[in-house]
Amino acid sequence: MGGGGLMAMLSRVAERLYWLARYVERAENTARLVGVNAQLLLDMPEGVDALWASLVEILGAHDDFFAQHEKATERSVLRYALTEETTQVSVASALRMARENARTVREILPSEAWELINQLQLEVQETGEQALARRGRQAFLDRVVQQCQQFSGMIMTTMSRREPFHFVNLGWSVERADMTSRILDVGCTYAVGGRGNRALLDHEGVLWMNVLLSLSAYQMYRQQVRGRVEGRSVVGFLLQDTAFPHAIACCLDTLEATLGALPRNGAPLRLNRALVKLVAGADPSALVASGLHEFLDQLQGELGRLHALIQSTWFRLAV
């Protein structure tokens, strides 16, 4: 089917592949994020509630969460982020959406990839409750992350680099860039909040390390950056490194190449180039001192616009 071949790929199929990739990426990121926060909790007993609240912020679910809960506690946030089927952000609902999308494009995917998503979704539905208690939590989260990675690996190694793959890759990259910007934004609240909060300020290094760990970035950061873990260099790495897959500049490079391989790509490609420029031109030191939140807000807005352009260019053709 499709892609540089004789047949043009259906917009519906392209859209479902794109969302499939976004949801799998989201499930993986959320599972890792929860895991890292749960570990951190053991390091710093005070300020714990702030940590759970920040997780709600990262998930972009402030309004929805606090409409249902008075306070962000370990249990309520975990349930919200992992098992609740009704939220847009939980691992369970992301996998359910991933499965629904995969199911309708089964014949396009490597067949083991469909089977994997199918099994994982059932497994999470059955065993999700285990993750709410501390015992068994890490095993559950590890399993989700591993299976999502296995899915990505299958796609990477068995799908031809044609249109179907390109739409999967767009989904991955947009979701990844979006998640990195959210996690950075929380780092920013630490930095700002830290100025008035003794407890948090004392732990600034730990908190930035947590940001890196949440993105599986710590090891690569250490290999790339000398010196202590501090805001300026973490922000620089996660914004501007073009070699680390979760860094925003790297996501944008992938988007550049992927958009370039698709037909009728003028508008989204132009916006992406503007984004590359915006990110490359940022000054991490200055941003950490002031304006990081506003900058990330702008970046997220632009990523949203890119998503909308991808939709209007390839998925929702004007009649």
Place this chain on the structure above:
Amino acid sequence: MAQAALHIDWRTYPRTAALDELIGEGGRARPPAGALLKFLKRLEGTELLNRRKAAEQAVRELGITFTVYSDGANIDRQWPFDIIPRILRASEWRKVEAGLAQRLRALNCFIDDVYHRQHIFRDRVIPAEVVMAAGNYRDACAGVRPAHGVWAHICGSDLVRDSDGQLYVLEDNLRVPSGVSYMIENRRLTKRVFPELLEAYQVTPVGEYPAQLFDTLASISPRRSETPEIVVLTPGIYNSAYFEHAFLAQQMGAELVEGGDLEVGDDDCVYMRTVRGLVRVDVIYRRVDDAFLDPECFRKDSMLGVPGLMRAWRLGKVAIANAPGTGVADDKVVYAYVPDMIRYYLSEEPLLPNVPTYFCHDPTQRQHVLQNLDKLVVKPTNESGGYGILIGPTASRAARAACAEAIRANPRGHVAQPVVSLSTAPTLLGRELVPCHVDLRPFCLQGAASYVTAGGLTRVAMRRGSLVVNSSQGGGSKDTWVVAD
């Protein structure tokens, strides 16, 4: 683990009132089946059971499934396959082929006539009210001229063999007949399970069907092009035949589309939405019913259809197979008139017989039906998939009473036929070879030319003694061989 063995002695193979496809008097093989029976005999013990296990494994691996709607959920089920093939003689099959092509030609003449000058009513061959009362006539189709005058491009007819040895046509499915993908997959399974046996026989291949279907569809394209854009329109993954829709699209190199993928432009042409922009569609092989084709024309609430599709079709901008309105000839009352149609339109004698049919709307015939419910099969005229059928001899007294009530309330809605005994074929149930009832669904194509599959899909009632072969009701299937005799 030790497995209970299977013992094969064809002399003790159970006899029933029905004729058996492979085994004749005294357990002797019917002519082309000799080598097969000897081969099976050599596999007694555990080997035949192992081969069945291999087939089940292959069904899982190849992902051959059908969807059953049950308990409010759709379940993807493994395709039930019996490994023992059914054999047809080529000399017989040549006649059946000619008979099926003849039938479809006459049916297409009839549909074209009904939507134009209606000569067949004028000449009193078929009463107009019999056709018009069925509710399958579509005003929107009147006056339309599809390519080659062909409306039904794909027909799946159900054949049964009575105890007299004759194959009868039981019904013609002209709407969205399904099963052909399973015919092809069954052969694939046999190749895996009994490779040595296929080497011993000269079996006519069945795999060319998708190419024939492609040629038929290409021959009705409104644009003369080397590469017409052909799509398969499916209701989606919840349809019981979704596997087949995906299979045929893939085999033909056609796009599998849902209603939402298509739109009708200001130029009345049909387009599909692709990542490269709108691409014009020439031929739609639709697997959705008329009622759901176009919400502007038929059911307003249809989410499956394409607004404006009927307009595009009437203007000749797109071909639809089978054409809308084809269902006017897919009715159990109209069926009974097919032999008359053949004589009327083609001036030929029918090559394949019908099963005698009693009309419940005729007072005399109705009386006969009501008095003989325990000997007849009663069918609703407008249902498919084996739903609503009463098999008189085995039905309970209460079921017969309810059926009589239904006939009196809606005589036009029912026909009755004598019980055709339905031939049997040896089928592996548990650890026994049991005679199970079979029917046969060949597929016939008509476009610029005609084509009939070599054999077809043999459906088998895999419950002991059952006459119901539909896969939605516990039926299975067999590979079907046409073999030189």
